[in-house]
Structure formats: C-alpha cells, structure tokens
Amino acid sequence: MHHLIVDNVAKTYGETRALKGVSLAVEKGELFGLIGPDGAGKTTLLRSICTLLVPDSGSITVAGLDISRDVPAIRAILGYMPQRFSLYQDLSVAQNLRFFADLFQVPKHERPERLARLYHFSRLEPFKSRLAGNLSGGMKQKLALSCALIHTPEILVLDEPTFGVDPVSRQEFWEILHQIRAGGTTIVVSTAYMDEADQCDRIALFFEGEIAAMGSPAAVKGAFPYRVYRLSGTALQDLKTFLEGQPEVRGIQLFGDALHVSFSEKPSPETWREWARRGGFPGLRWEEISPSIEDVFLAHMAGETA
C-alpha cells in the first residue's frame, strides 16, 4: 500500500524551478531516501509533503489525505524534523519534549510510556535536565527526532538530519531510524551524503529539481554502465596521465592513495599487463570494486546511463 504519493509536483521560486514535475510513491513502513546535493529541490519537496508549502502544480497524498485540503489531518499523523535545529535552546531536554507533547495534545496518561520509549532509544534520559543549547550536535539531532516522534506519527519526514553530525553519531542516528522503521513507521529522509544511500530501502537521486534515478540502492548502482577498478602501488599521477590516453577509459578520479577508473569494458589480464609494461608501472595493482552512488550520480549527470 502506498503511504505517500507524489504526482508530477512542480514548484518555481522566481526564475528558479525548484521542482520540475517530480513523482514518487513510498510504501507503508518503507525507509525512503532523497539523495542529492544542496539546491537539488529536496527541502522544497519535503516541505510540500508536510503541508508547509503549496506546490504550483501536481498532487501529494499522505495516507490518502490530500495536502491541499486535509492539512490538520495530515499534521496529526506526520512528524517533521526540519533541517535547522528548531528546538528551544533555553529549555531543557525534558521541557522541550513536554512542549511538543502539549503542542500535539498528547494525553497526559500516555506520556510516561512514550517518554520512556523515546528516552530509551535516544539515550537522553541522563541529560534530561540539560538545556538543549548545551547538547552536542548528535544529541541535539536525537532530541529533535524525539520531539518529532512525540505524537507517534505514522509517517516521519526528516530533512538532512545528519548534516554536520560526526560519523559515530551519524551511524547511531541511522540505527535509531532503522528501529523506528521496524516499528512500522514510514520514513522519508533527505541527505547530501551520498554514502548514506545504503541505509535506505529505496532511494531517489535528486538533481536540479528532478529525479535522476529511483530504486533500491543495489538496483540504482546496478544501472551503472561501466566497470570500476581501484588502482594502486605505483606513481598515481603518471598512471592517470597514461590512462587518460586509453580509449576504454570512461572516467578517472585520483584519491589519496588510489585511482578509481571506470572502463567501458572489463580489461583482460593481458591488457593490464600490457599497460603496466608499456606505461612503466611495475608495481601496478588493480582490483574491481563496486561503483559508489557518487559514480552513479555522475553517470546520470552526464547522461551516460541506459
């Protein structure tokens, strides 16, 4: 069953076409990721889903409710965590939670059990008297998430929740999202960190107001038309110059201690030996690796995918 349906949604700000007719459908209980750089249109779409913005055209339904007609009903079943930290810095953790519980009219008798659950996964209980302004970046994000969950929404919308959060807190945050999803909540989350695509059930690659690709992370990566190799063990700059002259080479990226090279076809062992000999790279090592989401994204930007 589709829990969220976005159909041909467009939105223009002045001369900027933020969304150019976007369509997608999210299943109930799915963890769906909008992956794309800043300015791709992610926030505009998420704000539209949350009834905070009216698209110029197209339609969006959340649990069968229409964002243009059923605003209060949608807000009652939807939790939204905006991009910028939106809590009261001069209230404590517990006070912020109580404020949101009041705002969403959570019945008093249900609060102890809900708070216990939120404190359990966020591990914020020891800090409940601390002012929100004094929390670390990772803890602030967990508090904002807890506030968005206080009314036990059916669908949770998160706008770049892991931006600027250190890698450990980020990993922990994703684990919490997996737990929430396991409880049956639908989650739509945006991120500019390409490597977070693998945390989602399905993703949409967003670029310039359009969806460039959509599907499971494996399926999206599977559409990459080339073979990617990691090359090391030799003078990388020289190797790069050498390979730039080979017709099979589709792309080269120099990393700290390796080259990532994509080829239109898998080079044969003879070809590798020939290159190592002809270019003078005796120590050359090569291994095939899976394309990254970034590789896939680039191929889409260049119009190179099927």
Place this chain on the structure above:
Amino acid sequence: MNEIAVQTQNLTRRFGKFTAVDRLTITVSRGEIFGFLGANGAGKTTAIRMLCGLLLPSEGEATVAGFDVYKSSEAIKKNIGYMSQRFSLYDDLTISENIDFFGGVYGLSPALIEERKEALIEQVGLGDFRKRLTRDLPLGFKQRLALGSAMLHDPPIIFLDEPTSGVDPRARREFWSIINELAAAGKTVFVTTHFMDEAEYCHRVSIMRAGKLIALDSPGKLKESYGRNNMQDVFVALVNDEDPRPEEQL
C-alpha cells in the same frame, strides 16, 4: 627548501582541568593532503586553532611553515589559508567585494588585490558575475571562489573545513582535482571533515579521540589494518573501541 610543512611534538592544550589536545605528535610534508578526523569534542578544532596561530598551546612544540606557534603567530597567519565551503564567503557581498575583503584581511595592497582578483575571476570563470551577489552563484562556483579567496596571499599551507559537503558530485570531483594539482605544485593541504568520502582524497588521515591521536596512515592502509571497506566503518570502529592501543601508549 624545508620539506616539512607542519611539525608538532607533544602538542598539548588544557582548558582548566580538561585536556583538549593531549601530546599530539605529527609531521606533515610539503605537498601532502593530510586529513584530520575526529568525533565532535575529540580535540580537532583546538589542534587546528593552535596550528593556525589562534590559540597558544599549554605545552609541547609546533612549527607551521617553519614558524614557531609560540613566537610567530602573526607570521603563521600570513602563511596559511582557511576555507570552509559553507561559511567562507559573505552571501550579501558581490563577488568582487568578497575578494576585496579577503585580500584586505590577508594584508595585501590594493594594487595586488586588483591584480589577483582579475586572475582569480578569470580562473574560476566568473567574468560575467563579478557584480552579482555571491548568494546567486551556483555552489560549484562558490566553492572555487572560496578556495581562491582563501589563497589570495599565495600561502604554502591551506586548511579546508568540510570543503565539499553538499556540493554535487561533479563539482566535488573537480574541486579535488584542483586540490591534487595544488598539492602536486607543493602546497600542503589540511582537511578537517565529518564527511568520510572526503577522507578518501587524503594521502594520510589522522584520527583523534579524547584529545589523543589514535590512528595515522593512508586511507588504504587504515581500511586494510581494520578490515573495513570504507573510512566510515574504520572511523566508527576506532572511535567506539574502548581501548584501541596498549595502556603504556595512552
């Protein structure tokens, strides 16, 4: 020519009873792209502030571009550039005004600012945009402008703080190609980031935890040593590990 760009020996900084950086010893070569990673509060920012001449150490030694951090903080500031993709430029100034501002901050003469401004605008391909507000620039341009502004005074060492977070993959790869060229030409590049994709572009990566250096190697060697496929997993494993090193080293 001195081939060491940055060298520290037991560099330590305390705030009251709290030791933010604890006996940090590193040597960074000229032309190296050096990554500086750590969780929030690990001591990265404090270490970088000492290396930029913004904060005096409590103990230990450090030289940056050959200058002592205790005695020559002003000389250090003239020999480093600092760029952060999201925060470097003033959105409500024009491109031309931003460059004037940075030139002024780095102490260049008006004539030199004009000369380098033209070169930079040309190099970034912003000729038609010079009178436009910076906020109207596409991100990829903004980022190259930020880098150019941080290097107006031609410093031998550049600090980059999450330089490509949020930019599209093509702009990110172009940016790192520029960084590789700068490094090949002898610039030393310090990268601090939470973005493990950026760590992969470094020649060597250092990881700090609770003020101490807990790992230092190339991304490939770190992945190999810890049996992980990517830097994200290496980082999480290292930082979550209760005691990754023998007691006597701590």
